[in-house]
Structures are given as structure tokens and as C-alpha cells.
Amino acid sequence: MALPAGPGLAAAHRHGPVPFSRCVRYLAFLWNLLFLLLGLLTLAVGVWGLLTKSSLPGGDRGAPLGSDPMLLFVLVGLVASAVSLAGCLGALRASPCLLRFFLGALLVFGGLELLGGLLLLLLRRRLRDALQDLLLLCLLRYQEDPDLQFLVDEVQRSLQCCSLESYRDWESNLYFNCSSPGVQACGVPASCCRQPLQGGSVPNAQCGLGALALGPAAAAALLHTGGCGAAMAAGLRGQAGAIAAGAVTLLLLEAVGALMALRVLGDITAGRVWQ
Template identity: 30%
Template sequence: MESCGLSLVKYILFIFNLIFAISGIGIIIAGGVVLADVGDFSHFMESGIIAPSVVLIVAGAIVFLIAFLGCYGAIKENYGMLIAFAVALLIIFVIELAVGIAAACLKNNFRMELKNSLKESIKNYTDVDRVTWDSMQKKLKCCGVDSYEDWTSNSRFSASLPNSCCMNDNPTLACQSGSPSLYKGGCFEQLEELVESSAAVLIGVGIGIAFIEIAGIVLACCLASSIKRGQADK
């Protein structure tokens, strides 16, 4: 006959895993939202900047699956499955910690790499660059890297600027440096703010999930230990 303490831990762990499964869906949604926001401008970014959101989506899917393992192990009082559940949570926690440390280390290089990528894109200006720049300048309401003057480094824009630099992007009307509808601010600062706000979302979600994972590991180990003691007493 199971003790009240064992029964209580079992049902707490079961309820925890239901919440954990829902949080897995939340992680996937958070990663998807961030990827959608920043992914439009991935042409200018290193893969390391996009990677954390992809890792978060994958981690969310794994968390969702592992939650069912924890639920089954708790209800069936299966020692092996509970230990496997705790180990799986620990592995995910270590992976998330490693991604967080890597992202923090890359942050110092991010500004320079992003700015260099934007300037190089203006210099080369392929068809892919044109589509991405037009999309970014319209969405962020900006022009050039630091200002519209960045476009003068490309001989194609010595007479006029890309039409997406002006609010009125009518192709029949040239966008000039003196146009009243010209976007005055550069795109670098706004793109950097967008990435940093997305990173803040990822960090917040990651920290919240980390606490949940630690709680899950502790509960699973407590229940597994109680089950093992109960088996030894028989």
C-alpha cells in the first residue's frame, strides 16, 4: 500500500508534466514568433543569430514529448522511466545553458558583423539584396545602414535612392535625398533593436523553462527514490 507522501509526489509530478507539456507548446510558439520577426532579415545575419530560436523550437518539441514520458512514469510508478525522464530533462537543461552561453559570447561580435554585412550588401546589391533591402526599409521605415548616404557608395544610386527609402515608393517617382517622404533614420539601429528585443523574449522564456525543468528533475528523483525504497522494503 503506497504511502500518502508517495501518492502526493506522484500526482504532483503528473500535474507538473501536464503543465510542462503546455509549456513545450509555449516554447515552440515563442521560438516561431521570434524566428518570424528576425527571419525576414536572415540574409544579413550570421546563422548563429538565428540558431537560438531554432534550438528553442526543437527543444519545445522535445519537451512536449518528454512530458508524456514523465506522466506515464509517474502514474505507473515506473522507476526506470522516471530516471530516464529526469536524465532527459537534465540533458535539455544543459543544451539550453550551452546555447545561452554561446549567444552571450557572440553578442559582442554581433554589432560589427551585422553592420559589415549590411554595408557589403549595399556594395554588391544582388537581386536577393534588393528584395531584402526593400522589405526591411518598408517594414522598419528606414534607409541605408546609418543613413541614406550609405547608398551613395553604390554607383547605381548616385542620382537617386531606392524607392523603398521613401514613404511614397511609387516606381514612377524617384526617391531623392531631399524628398520630404524620405526615411531619415538608418536600418542598422532599428534592426539591432529588433534582434535584441527578440533575444529578450528568448532569454525570458529560457529562464522560465529552466526553473520548470529543475523542479521536474527534483520531483522525478524524489518519486523514483520513494519507489525504489518501497521495492526494497517488500
């Protein structure tokens, strides 16, 4: 005589296979663990940058923290780590509260990314003007902030340009102005030079000294005299497809994480996953 099925067996037959739910649960955990590690790496880079700059002998300790570019790495790393940690623990511990927090954060991020894309399309000219103002600020504070100095040098070196509109814009910098009493007077950064190595293996940091006192032809033979504003605009137009593809890829990655979290949350609600 067959015994009646107990409530546990009936629930198992009613709610479906548990192994698949467990597989999705652990896959969601590993997915969020990867982004947790990336977030912690970004946070470590930001903290390292802040500590390194503050320990430099000539570091600008009096600069406001809110204007430090490395602070962006710290904030992005903190937010990404917190959200990914919630996703990891929510999937591992089968916590509906953490999973709902994770899903809500992804929804907010996706909305902000879509809003940013729309603003980028609608306010292209204003954003271009804001980018030029930011670059001008970087030129004025070139010697005061090592992060801004590194950023300006990388932009000028990679785009083969000098200053904002023309190499003459460096006259607005207090240290490069020809009326300055320092050794950098009438000069430009070495990243403006056409051949910074000058036949050697080590870049010559003084190759731009006195360049503002030269005539246009002599300066053009020594420097990249074109401004970085037009070069950056052309570069952004050329990389528009890659930027759009990167944004879509990021949204797809967030959507995959959200779908796995929704599946785990649904399994918890249906009783296929126990806390």
C-alpha cells in the same frame, strides 16, 4: 494478545506516508501535461505554417526545407512534446526508465542553455555580425519566402527602421533595384513608410514605390531611413534584463520539474510508489 505486524505494515511504517508521495506524483504529471500541451501547440503552429506556405499560389516550393523558419517551431514542438510526454507517463505509470530519460533530457537542456548564455556573452560581436548577415539574407529573399517577408515587415514596422544600415540597402534586392523592369523598381516595402495608412484605415501597400529615386530629404519625409541593424542592437541592449529574467525563469521551471521527477523516482526506489 496482539498479533505481530505483517511485512506490509512494517514496510509502510518504515517508508513513510504514501499520500504525500501520491500528491507529488500527480503534481508532476500535471506539471508535465501543461508543457506537453504547449509543445503540441508549438508543433501545430509549425506544421500549419509549412502547409500554409506550400499551398500559396506563389509559394516557393523549391526552397530547401532546412532554411524554413517554421521548421524551428516543428523541431521545438517535437522535442518538448516528447520530453514532456515521457515525464507525464513516467509520473503516472511510476516508470523509472521514463523518469530517468526525462531527467537526462532536462539536464541536457539546462547545459545547452547555460552554454548558449556563455557564448552570447563571449561572442557578442560575432553574433551581431551573424545577425546582420541573416538580416541581409532576408532582404535578398524578401519576395521569395512569405515567412521571411513577414519577419522583415514586423521588424521594420516595430523598430521604425528600413533595411540593414540604410533604406538604400534595398537596392541590392533584385526586385527593388532601379534597373529592374518590374513595378517594384526603385521602391521599398510598405513597412518602411512613416504613415503606411496615409489617412485611410487600410495600409497602402504601394506607399514605398519609387522611394529610392527620391532625394534624401524627400525620402526622409516619406520613410524611416535609418537601418534596422543599429535599432536591433539598441533594442537588445535595452531588453537585456528581460531576456536574462526569462532565461532564469525557464531554468527555474525546469529545476522544479526535475525535483518533482527526482522525488517520484526516489519514492519508487524506496517502495513508497508501486508501478
